[in-house]
Amino acid sequence: MKSVSKFSAVCVLALALAIAGTNLASAGSRDLESRTQAVDRFTDWFFYKVNPQLGGRKLRSDDSSAYIREWNAIRSTVDREMIATPGDCVGDAYWDFDYRSHGRSLDRIADTIWGIRDPSGDKTRADISKQEWKKLRNSIIREHFCY
Structure with a gap:
């Protein structure tokens, strides 16, 4: 028994x-965060960094179409730049940018925002534009963070 x-x-x-x-x-x-969730999270992060006047509130259908176009353009660029990166734990991964080319990714995002805000697309047309682009680019510098 x-x-x-x-x-x-x-x-x-x-x-x-x-x-x-x-x-x-x-x-x-x-x-684990899905890729779509991560793209939306990063898009929100970049969008609200360059639009602090919105106070982080979600966009509404009655918001300026410029805001909506800008958010969609940022999302498209973030979606192209995002990759899966290994996490700190074995088998863990999260969505982020390739840190070997991280600066280029942020440049592309800044170029996207600049292109929406300045349809001529010429960030070098004058010294004032160079300074505005640099200010925009510096506003989206992000520290490494993960969720």
Whole structure:
């Protein structure tokens, strides 16, 4: 009788660990951010850095079409530049930019915003424009952060 109870106890314990492991794995996968969520999060971050007057509020349908065009243009560029990068833990990954070319990604985002705000697209047309572009580019510098 003792060997059957030990065997039963081991089976129950193994089953409980298997169920707990499945629940932990599925909970972890729910916490991972999808690529679309990451693109939207970064887009919001860049958009509100260059539009602080909005105070971080979500855009509404009655907002200026310029804001909506700008957000969509930033999103398109962020979507092209975003890659999966390895996280700190084995098997962990998150969405970000390639830090070897991070500056070029931010330049492209600044160029996108500049192109929407200055349709001539000529960021070098005058010294004042160079300074405005640099100010815009500096406003979107971001520190490395992950969620």
